[in-house]
Amino acid sequence: MRRGMLSDLFLGVVAKQLTLVETITERSNQHEFQGTKPLRRLLGDEDRRGIPTRFIWISGEQEALAEDGFMSWSNVRKGKPRAPEYHLYYSGNSVTEMMQAGDMLFLALQRDGSVLVVITPAGTIQNQLMWLFGLEEQRELGFTYQEITADRGAELDFAARYILDELGIDPEEPEADRLDGLIEQFGLQFPTTRVFSDLARASLPEVSAADDPDQALIDWMDREEQLFRxxxxxxVAARIGDGFRAADGADVDGFLSFSLSVQNRRKARAGQALENHLEAVFQAQGIRYLRGAETENRNKPDFLFPGQAEYRDPAFPAARLTMLGAKSTLKDRWRQVLSEAVRIEEKHLLTLEPGISENQTDEMQAKKLQLVVPQRLHATYRPAQRAWLMRLGDFVPLVRSRQQI
Incomplete structure (x- = not known):
C-alpha cells in the first residue's frame, strides 16, 4: 500500500519543556519566546508577521482544546550595528492559558507556511509526538530542532495517521482513486462493519495472517480505515451540501447532533473492525476461540480461549484458559479488562495505540495484565517497554500450546 510522508505536511519542528516563566500565569504575562538557534533554523532570518497558527492543548481521553491565532517572528535589532536578536511572539488564547511548567511544547512549521503548536503534559500523547517527529527524549530546557525531509521523516503508516488524527489532521490519500472504486458499490450508505472488514481483507490478497499475523492485522486495519474515511x-459532504435548516432558521441542534454521530461512528467502528480482523487471524491460525463469551457477573471478554464451555467447567485447568481484550485505543479504559474473567489470573489485552506511557504499562504489569501490540508499533514505545511487550505473533503460539496439551 502506498502511503504519504510526514514531509508532505511539515518542513520541521522544534520542541521544548516549558519553564515557569514561559507559561501564562500570574508571574508571567510574556507572550514570547527567545529566538534561539533551533528556532532560527526552523523559521529563518527574515521577519515574518502574523503567521497563521493553530494552537492545540491535548491530554488524555477527550481532553483537548484548539484555537486559531497567530505568531510573529522578528529581529528586534534589525538595522542596528549589533548582533541580531530574534523573538517569537504569539497571541494569548485559551490554549496558552492551559500551559503549565513541565509541559512539552511542539512547534511545527507546515508546508503552507502556517504553524501548528501542540502543548501536552507528560504521558502517552507526548511520547507519541516525540516518536512522530523523530525527536529524542528532552533532557534540556532549551528548544530542540528536527528537520523533516523525505529521507528522514516518518512514513504516514497506521501509527503516524493515528497520531495525526488525534491532532485533527487528515492527510491526503495517495490511493484515493483505487479506494473510491472499492466503495462505489455502497453509494451514500455505510455498510455493516462486518462487510467493510471483509472488503478490506479481500482487497489485500497478498496479505497472509497465517504467515505474519502482526503485519496482517495492521494492514487490514489500515485498509479498512482508508475505505471508511x-x-x-x-x-458527510452530501449531508453538508443539503444544509442544516429549520423552520426558524439555521438548525444548530441538527448540525451538532450530526457532528456527534460522525465522531461516535468512528470510535464504534474502529473497535468492531479490530475484533473482526483478530477473528480472521485466529481462524487463519486454526485456534479455537469464542468471541463475546459470558463469564462472571455477565462480563464479556472480547475473546475467550478455547471457549465458554471449558471456562465454565470447574474441572478444566485454569492454566489452559486464555482471554484477550481488544481495544483500538486504551486511554484509561484498560482497567475494564481486569474483572472480565476471574478464573484467568494473567490477562492479555491487544491494542493499536502507539507509545503508551511507562506509568501505564508499569501499572499493567503490576495488575498482571500483559499488553499485546503488533510488531510494527513497538518502535513507538521506549526501549525499556519493548522487552515486555508481546507481539500478536507471540500470543498466537502461546494460546496454541495451551490447546495442544
Whole structure:
C-alpha cells in the first residue's frame, strides 16, 4: 500500500519543556519566546508577521482544546550595528492559558507556511509526538530542532495517521482513486462493519495472517480505515451540501447532533473492525476461540480461549484458559479488562495505540495484565517497554500450546 510522508505536511519542528516563566500565569504575562538557534533554523532570518497558527492543548481521553491565532517572528535589532536578536511572539488564547511548567511544547512549521503548536503534559500523547517527529527524549530546557525531509521523516503508516488524527489532521490519500472504486458499490450508505472488514481483507490478497499475523492485522486495519474515511467523506459532504435548516432558521441542534454521530461512528467502528480482523487471524491460525463469551457477573471478554464451555467447567485447568481484550485505543479504559474473567489470573489485552506511557504499562504489569501490540508499533514505545511487550505473533503460539496439551 502506498502511503504519504510526514514531509508532505511539515518542513520541521522544534520542541521544548516549558519553564515557569514561559507559561501564562500570574508571574508571567510574556507572550514570547527567545529566538534561539533551533528556532532560527526552523523559521529563518527574515521577519515574518502574523503567521497563521493553530494552537492545540491535548491530554488524555477527550481532553483537548484548539484555537486559531497567530505568531510573529522578528529581529528586534534589525538595522542596528549589533548582533541580531530574534523573538517569537504569539497571541494569548485559551490554549496558552492551559500551559503549565513541565509541559512539552511542539512547534511545527507546515508546508503552507502556517504553524501548528501542540502543548501536552507528560504521558502517552507526548511520547507519541516525540516518536512522530523523530525527536529524542528532552533532557534540556532549551528548544530542540528536527528537520523533516523525505529521507528522514516518518512514513504516514497506521501509527503516524493515528497520531495525526488525534491532532485533527487528515492527510491526503495517495490511493484515493483505487479506494473510491472499492466503495462505489455502497453509494451514500455505510455498510455493516462486518462487510467493510471483509472488503478490506479481500482487497489485500497478498496479505497472509497465517504467515505474519502482526503485519496482517495492521494492514487490514489500515485498509479498512482508508475505505471508511473515503466513504465517510462522501456521505458527510452530501449531508453538508443539503444544509442544516429549520423552520426558524439555521438548525444548530441538527448540525451538532450530526457532528456527534460522525465522531461516535468512528470510535464504534474502529473497535468492531479490530475484533473482526483478530477473528480472521485466529481462524487463519486454526485456534479455537469464542468471541463475546459470558463469564462472571455477565462480563464479556472480547475473546475467550478455547471457549465458554471449558471456562465454565470447574474441572478444566485454569492454566489452559486464555482471554484477550481488544481495544483500538486504551486511554484509561484498560482497567475494564481486569474483572472480565476471574478464573484467568494473567490477562492479555491487544491494542493499536502507539507509545503508551511507562506509568501505564508499569501499572499493567503490576495488575498482571500483559499488553499485546503488533510488531510494527513497538518502535513507538521506549526501549525499556519493548522487552515486555508481546507481539500478536507471540500470543498466537502461546494460546496454541495451551490447546495442544
Amino acid at each position: 473515503r466513504l465517510e467523506r462522501r456521505i
